[in-house]
Amino acid sequence: MEDNREEQKEALQVLVEFNVRLVKNMKIVVKELSGKRLDDTDNFLKSIIDAMNWEIQVVNGTLDLLNEGKVRLDKDAFNAQVEKAGGAIASGDDAKMAEAFTELLPYFERLGEAAGEVI
Incomplete structure (x- = not known):
């Protein structure tokens, strides 16, 4: 049981570091999906979804x-x-995806804060 708890803490530690970049990239992709699409936006979007x-x-x-x-x-x-967000992504509509990511962003920000509190 204690091993599992330590593994959970380690996972949250990695998440805290990872989350900062994810949140930053989510903000960037919202701009790209809101009319400032670049050649690599689709690849960038896939990496963010991953x-x-x-x-x-x-x-x-x-x-x-x-x-x-x-x-x-x-x-x-x-x-x-x-x-x-999954529905918006499935639609392939940039405007819907931008809106969904904008609404989802505070949840990922809160996740980073929550993980930081725990570790």
């Missing part, structure tokens, strides 16, 4: 530790925004 998926996996494996003692991350609200 990073988001990795962080979501970490959340799924560490939620009990993240919310130990108090609720730091509202799983239902987080999941609802992730699902909305």
Whole structure:
């Protein structure tokens, strides 16, 4: 049990460092999807989606530790925004994706803060 807790803490430590870059890149991709598209926007978007998926996996494996003692991350609200973003991504519509990422951004910012509090 203690080993699992240490693994969770290590995962959150990596997430904290990773999350800073993800949040920064999410802000950049919103600008690109809002009319300032570049040649590599699709590749950039894919890397951001991959990073988001990795962080979501970490959340799924560490939620009990993240919310130990108090609720730091509202799983239902987080999941609802992730699902909305997934729908926007599936649509391929830049405007919808920009809006969904803008709405999702505070949840990833909060995730970084919550992970920082725990570690």
